[in-house]
Amino acid sequence: MxxxxxxxxxxxxxxxxxxxxxxxxxxxxxxxxxxxxxxxxxxxxxxxxxxxxxxxxxxxxxxxxxxxxxxxxxxxxxxxxxxxxxxxxxxxxxxxxxxxxxxxxxxxxxxxxxxxxxxxxxxxxxxxxxxxxxHFDLFKDKNQLINFFGLPNATGYIGMFDGRADAVLQVSDSENHLFAFVIDGEFEVQNRLLHARDALVLWDMHEVEMEALCNNAIIMLIEIGGDKLGNSLWP
Known part of the structure; x- marks a missing residue:
């Protein structure tokens, strides 16, 4: 659930x-x-x-x-x-x-x-x-998240998915933020609907679940450190 x-x-x-x-x-x-x-x-x-x-x-x-x-x-x-x-x-x-x-x-x-x-x-x-x-190959590694960059304070993932294919990303540190950006298509990420070029940031979580809602949908995820969102100007 x-x-x-x-x-x-x-x-x-x-x-x-x-x-x-x-x-x-x-x-x-x-x-x-x-x-x-x-x-x-x-x-x-x-x-x-x-x-x-x-x-x-x-x-x-x-x-x-x-x-x-x-x-x-x-x-x-x-x-x-x-x-x-x-x-x-x-x-x-x-x-x-x-x-x-x-x-x-x-x-x-x-x-x-x-x-x-x-x-x-x-x-x-x-x-x-x-x-x-x-380099990454979205077609060869379809329906999975590819780790495409890593920094001391950030890790990036990207993936292309068929419609109704899903994935779960384990967050390495619950103090980090998880930033999702849909490059193409539509996804449901942690019960939120995201269209192309929409983004979502999540915090205080241990894993993130996502599901593609159309074929060849592409999503980028970044686990990122830094100041907690509660300390910045957010609505």
């Missing part, structure tokens, strides 16, 4: 928006010109942006705090150049994890002539060091 856990929803149509003619960024948390009292970070996870960049365009990002930046291509490949000139191309099915010291910058490039690219950015406060690229 699923027990109702403490939680907070972040609906896709209530996200912030920063945009230019050739760049659009939907912001789950406060970012740039978007600031809202109830869109505070979840522990050490303080940026989740859903970005679309036009063909041939570039966007630069500055990092104020020492962070691990995780880039997840959804549609098309994204090129990343750090402030030392290192360039990495990341395609769907891979992630790029960047160690970015406070005060550093990086640039994201769409190398296609005309096609749009869509990608997710996660920014996590951390003392971790080093860059890495990791």
């Amino acid at each position: 699923i027990q109702q856990s403490k939680g907070k929803m972040f609906l896709a149509d209530e996200r912030g928006l920063n945009q230019l003619d050739w760049y659009r960024s939907y912001n789950t948390f406060n970012f740039g010109n978007y600031q809202h009292v109830h869109k505070q970070p979840v522990g050490d996870l303080y940026v989740l942006n859903d970005d679309t960049l036009a063909g041939g365009k570039s966007i630069s990002m500055s990092v104020d705090e020492h962070s691990s930046i995780i880039l997840i291509p959804v549609v098309g490949a994204i090129e990343c150049m750090d402030d030392l000139g290192n360039i990495t191309m990341t395609e769907p099915g891979h992630i790029q994890l960047l160690d970015m010291p406070a005060g550093s910058m990086f640039q994201l490039n769409n190398t296609y002539d005309e096609e749009l690219v869509n990608f997710l950015q996660l920014w996590i406060k951390t003392d971790s060091t080093g860059h890495q690229v990791s």
